[in-house]
Amino acid sequence: MKWLKKCKTGSHYTLHEVCPEHGESAVNPHPPKFDPLDKNGAARRKSKGIW
Numbered sequence: 130m131k132w133l134k135k136c137k138t139g140s141h142y143t144l145h146e147v148c149p150e151h152g153e154s155a156v157n158p159h160p161p162k163f164d165p166l167d168k169n170g171a172a173r174r175k176s177k178g179i180w
């Protein structure tokens with residue numbers, strides 16, 4: 130899945146790893162603790178009664 134990334138140089142977002150406008154690497158603006166995959170895994174384990 131692709132996330133919008135924030136350009137380091139400009140105050141805009143891009144889907145690319147490197148901003149096509151500025152040639153700078155774009156970074157993920159979301160905080161690292163936000164992990165939807167882990168949340169899905171926890172819900173799945175809970176539904177199976179593992180914990």
Ligand SMILES: [Zn+2]
Nearest residue numbers: 136139148151
């Ligand atoms: Zn840019």
